[in-house]
Amino acid sequence: xxxxxxxxxxxxxxxxxLPFFCSxxxxxxxxxxxxxxxxxxxxxxxxxxFLTFLLxxxxxxxxxxxxxxxxxxxxxxxIGFFIDSVGLTMLAMIAIVAFAIxxxxxxxxxxxxxxxxxxxxxxxxxxxxxxxxxxxNLIMIFLFWELVGFSSYLLIGxxxxxxxxxxxxxxxxxVNRVGDYGFLIGIILTYWHFGTTNLExxxxxxxxxxxxxxxxxxxxxxxxxxxxSAQFPxxxxxxxxxxxxxxxxxxxxxxxxxxAGIYLLIRVQFMLSFEVMSFISxxxxxxxxxxxxxxxxxSDIKRVLAYSTLSQLGYMSAIFGLGFPxxxxxxxxxxxxxxxxxxxxxxxxxxxCHHEQCIFKMGGLLKRMPITSLTxxxxxxxxxxxYGLSGFYSKDxxxxxxHDANNLVFYGLVFAALLTSGYMGxxxxxxxxxxxxxxxxxxxxxxxxxxxxxxxxLSFFAIFVGFTNLWPAxxxxxxxxxxxxxxxxxxxKVLHNKVLILGSGAWILGLxxxxxxxxxxxxxxxxxxxxxHIYSLLKRRLWVDELYxxxxxxxxxxxxxxxxxxxxxxxxxxIVRGCAGLIGIIGASLRLLQVGxxxxxxxxxxxxxxxxxxxxxxxx
Amino acid sequence: MVLIGIxxxxxxxxxxxxxxxxxxxxxxxxxxxFMSIELMLxxxxxxxxxxxxxxxxxxxxxxxxxxxxxxxxxxxLGLAIIVMLYRQRQTILVNExxxxxx
Numbered sequence: 179x180x181x182x183x184x185x186x187x188x189x190x191x192x193x194x195x196l197p198f199f200c201s202x203x204x205x206x207x208x209x210x211x212x213x214x215x216x217x218x219x220x221x222x223x224x225x226x227x228f229l230t231f232l233l234x235x236x237x238x239x240x241x242x243x244x245x246x247x248x249x250x251x252x253x254x255x256x257i258g259f260f261i262d263s264v265g266l267t268m269l270a271m272i273a274i275v276a277f278a279i280x281x282x283x284x285x286x287x288x289x290x291x292x293x294x295x296x297x298x299x300x301x302x303x304x305x306x307x308x309x310x311x312x313x314x315n316l317i318m319i320f321l322f323w324e325l326v327g328f329s330s331y332l333l334i335g336x337x338x339x340x341x342x343x344x345x346x347x348x349x350x351x352x353v354n355r356v357g358d359y360g361f362l363i364g365i366i367l368t369y370w371h372f373g374t375t376n377l378e379x380x381x382x383x384x385x386x387x388x389x390x391x392x393x394x395x396x397x398x399x400x401x402x403x404x405x406x407s408a409q410f411p412x413x414x415x416x417x418x419x420x421x422x423x424x425x426x427x428x429x430x431x432x433x434x435x436x437x438a439g440i441y442l443l444i445r446v447q448f449m450l451s452f453e454v455m456s457f458i459s460x461x462x463x464x465x466x467x468x469x470x471x472x473x474x475x476x477s478d479i480k481r482v483l484a485y486s487t488l489s490q491l492g493y494m495s496a497i498f499g500l501g502f503p504x505x506x507x508x509x510x511x512x513x514x515x516x517x518x519x520x521x522x523x524x525x526x527x528x529x530x531c532h533h534e535q536c537i538f539k540m541g542g543l544l545k546r547m548p549i550t551s552l553t554x555x556x557x558x559x560x561x562x563x564x565y566g567l568s569g570f571y572s573k574d575x576x577x578x579x580x581h582d583a584n585n586l587v588f589y590g591l592v593f594a595a596l597l598t599s600g601y602m603g604x605x606x607x608x609x610x611x612x613x614x615x616x617x618x619x620x621x622x623x624x625x626x627x628x629x630x631x632x633x634x635x636l637s638f639f640a641i642f643v644g645f646t647n648l649w650p651a652x653x654x655x656x657x658x659x660x661x662x663x664x665x666x667x668x669x670x671k672v673l674h675n676k677v678l679i680l681g682s683g684a685w686i687l688g689l690x691x692x693x694x695x696x697x698x699x700x701x702x703x704x705x706x707x708x709x710x711h712i713y714s715l716l717k718r719r720l721w722v723d724e725l726y727x728x729x730x731x732x733x734x735x736x737x738x739x740x741x742x743x744x745x746x747x748x749x750x751x752x753i754v755r756g757c758a759g760l761i762g763i764i765g766a767s768l769r770l771l772q773v774g775x776x777x778x779x780x781x782x783x784x785x786x787x788x789x790x791x792x793x794x795x796x797x798x
Numbered sequence: 799m800v801l802i803g804i805x806x807x808x809x810x811x812x813x814x815x816x817x818x819x820x821x822x823x824x825x826x827x828x829x830x831x832f833m834s835i836e837l838m839l840x841x842x843x844x845x846x847x848x849x850x851x852x853x854x855x856x857x858x859x860x861x862x863x864x865x866x867x868x869x870x871x872x873x874x875l876g877l878a879i880i881v882m883l884y885r886q887r888q889t890i891l892v893n894e895x896x897x898x899x900x
Contacts, residue, residue, distance in 0.1 A: 531869040778829075780822050 186236065187243060190259055193229045193269070194308050200300035204294050211294030216284040219297040222278040230273040237652040242378075244314065260314030260377060263628045263655035264444055264507060267435075268311050271511050274639065275433045276304055276517045278632035281523050283425040285628035286529055295579035296336055296423065303329035308432050310441065311737070313320075316365045316375035316399075319442065319682045323361070323402065326435050327354045333430060346418035353415040354594035357405015364398030371395065381448050395762050399446050403458075407439025407491045414723050417472075418486055420480040424525030429479055432487050432521050433514035440494045444503040444656070459499025463590040466492030469598030474604065475716035477703060478522045478535045482605050486561065487517055489594060496591060497576040500583040504660030508646070509572035515562035515643050516569055519636035523554035527609065527628050527736050530622040538701055539616040540609045551610045553633040558606055560640040562599040562685035565678070568644030577677040578664050592680050598670070599688025605698050606689075612698030637664060709785055807848035814841035828880050828890040832873075839869050 200222035204215045244258030259268075281299065287293050304306040306329055309322030313710075328351075335347030371374050371392070372383055384390050403409065408416035419431050430436075443458065450458070467490035476482045490513045498506035528535055530547055544551040560569035573595065580588040624630070645663065646654055667673065693781065771782070814837060821834025843862045850858025884890050 776892040776895070777823055777826075782825070784819070 186233075186241060188263070189229055189233050189236070190241070190243070190312065193226055193233065193273075194305065194312060195681075196225050196716040197301040197304035197321045198307070199306065201298040204298040204301070209295070211298075212292065215294045215297035216287075219280050219301055220284065222301055223273075223280040223609060227273045227277050228507070233261075234266060234270060234650050234652050237261075237263075237442065242314065244376075255317060255377065255685075256315060257318050258314040258376075259312045260362050263653060264441070265311045265508065267511060267540075267653045267657070269308065269443055272304070272307060272434050275514055275636070276300075276429060278636050279425050279429045279433075279522065281633040282421070282525065282629055283423075286425055286525055287423065290423075292336070296333070296426075299332040299336070299725070300426070300429065303333065303430060303435070307438065310438050310651065316368060316446075318360060318400075319445070319577075320358075320365055321440070323360065323406070323544075326430075326438060327351060327406070328360065330354075330430050330435055331421070333426040334419045336423050336426065337421070338678055340421065341419040342418075344786070346421040350415040350419050352633075353412050354405045357401045357403075357412050357513060360401020361399050361403075361405070363403065367392075367395045367398060377445055384448050391449060391451045391658060393451040396450040399449065400443065400458060403439035403442050403495070406442070406459075407436050407440075407495065408488055409439070409461055409491065409495060410468060411722060411723055413465065413470060413488055414726065417476075417481050417484045420484050421477065421514060424480065424521060424528060427484070428521030430520045430527065432517040433482065436487060436491055436557055437494075437510045437514060440491065440498065443495065444507060444752055447492075449502050455499045457499070458495050459584065459587055460496075460498075462492040462495030462499060462563070463587045463594070464492070465489065465703070466496060466594035467590055467597065468492075470594050471552050471716055473597070473601035475703075475713055477537055479527065479533060479540075479605065479609065480521070482537070482601060483520055483524055483754070486598065487513075488604065489598060490517065490561070493573070493576055493591060493594070496587055497579050500579060500587060502575075502579045502583075502660045502663075504654075504656040504658070505572065505579050505664075508654070508657045508661070509576055511654075512560070512568040512572040512640075514644055515636055516557045516567075516640040517556040519553060519633060519640050520561065522629075522633055522636065523550055524555060526625045526633065527554070527622075529629065530625055530776050531616075531618040534616065534618045537605060537608045538703065540614070540619045541612045541698075541700075542610070542614040542620060543622055544610040547624045548689045549624060549630045550633060553630070553637040555606060556637040557614070557640055558602045559685075561602055562688065563595060565679050565682060565686060567641050568639070571644030571646070573681060574674070574677055575661055575664060577681060578667075578670075578673050579660070581673055581677065582664070582667060592684060595681060595684040596688050599685040600692050603689040603692025607693050607696050607698050608700055612700065615696075615701045627730075804848055804852045808845060811841045811845035811848070814838075816843065826891045826893050828883065828892060830879065831877050831892065836869060837875065839865060 197665045199217050203218055204211055207214050217539040238263040240260065242258065244256050246254065247257040248255045280297075280300065283296070286599040287296055290296060300627055303326060305320045306325035310319055310326065313319040313322060331347045334350050335343055338347070340387060365375060368380070371390070372380055374383075374730060405412045416436065418432060420427055422431075466489045469492060473482050473489070474487035490509070494506040494509050494513070497509065527540065527543060527547065527550060530543075530550070531540060534540065556567070562566040563570045563573035577588065577591060578594075580591050614622070642648060646658060664670065818834045818836075818838030818841060821832050821837065827832065843865055846858040846862050848857060850862075859888055860879075880890055883895075887895065889895070
């Protein structure tokens, strides 16, 4: 028995630290770093995959390990692992997606001259992400939460010589800081109220007395989710984060890190009051619609996908807010696979078109890059929720759940589904059909096998991952629980048919409309031409960025400048420099007395003696 | 007959002390300054012996013996320093010894 536990522990530690040591080795391998980096990353990815499968095979009940970490007087903090089927499902998804993306990166980054930095960052990100999955308390989650933010910053800024990448990495970091600040306050409040941040202990405390749930704490805790999952109003960093290398966008900004917000919600669900849940639900619906609209005004292939990610994250939080964490997780998993596939497909297109990202300069790529195009189209169809593909099952469940709980959210999400297929249709028709619109697209060739193999593997998952009965029995208990609930609704059949008709209608209508409106392989944005006002409204993204710019410029900057004045002039200039100056002047004048002549000193000595004498006589 | 009391001793001692002090202040030759210091010491000795006698106590006289001993040692050291100074600088005039000028 003891042996078994030790094996389990080593397995967990292996999964957690393999990527960490991988990044460490890459960082410390000096000059040969660029050569060895892909090899070590591949090895670590393979090892992680193997260990994860081993863990899934061994898994029967939630795993708990806990160690003392810091003791501050009476406040004791622990560090520990807690893995249940939710965490395990996430872990399996991360291991598979990360491995596929690592392989893709080897080819995609082959000409990059700082591969070492890239792969080390990628491995370090995986370490941090797995840390979030494994954490058993909020403080440890926060720790790794910050580390994923940091590695995201590193990787977005990979091309740091380009201004947009540099700015985007800082923007992502700072915007996340805003959300994380709220999250930290939430954690402190949690500790203050409950005396622990251990998730299971909290669940027991709240389970015993439901009146302990506080909306205030809940709102602070979900700040972390809003920042990391790029929900409104902190969504601004995600589209800009596309300045990073495409595999990074696929792994961090589509499949895993942004989904960590949803994972956090699932973990702390028992602490969220009804008001907070409704708020999340409406927020998610709003983001799903808002991002869907914005995607229409983007001409960068990756930015379209980024808005699509936002919109899908909106879906997840909408259904989560309605009380179906399992379905949110289900969509998270299916979305991770097909969105990673779409991003890698986009990466492959960008690679073939010599780093051209504007969709209006592509066109006609289906004939030139058949495998990439087909896998990309599979991903798109999965995203749109075409019957039989993975996206259908999760979206179907979301829509049924929403219909059951809240009509407003339901119709919002159906309309968002229409938008999704609309902008994805626009992307597909313009990029892959028609004739090429630039020399780069004309010369595009199918990428090599190292790049399209991950696409094929991921498209396999994008098709089949929706069949939950094919999953290992250890995974997805929460998902099955929620799906089961839906299946046992009294009017399930009617609902299912309604959702099927609405959902399928949405994607058919969306793709057709996109075809009719945009046509194949067009050079110009039809929307911009025909409805310039709406286009510019969408292009400006509701002026959120501008609003922030004005806020920063008009409110924050004067405050910061006044503090800076206080610091520079009063503190540094007056107090610090003033003291130093005063001492300096005294020193300089005293130096004048130091003439080096013995008789002068004797006179001073004598004067001093007389002064003492007078003092002794009480003359002063 | 003139009675010599404690005041006369103190006058003499003060005059000796002031001569010594002026010597230290005004003379440039290190040896003369040194002699002036010795003069000041002896002025103090004189005062101490006078007080001792005046108070019918031996304390002051004993103190004077110690001062004389220390002064002898000091002279030995001081003269050695002056000799070394001359060897190093070829001068013992204090107005030429201004190396420590800040």
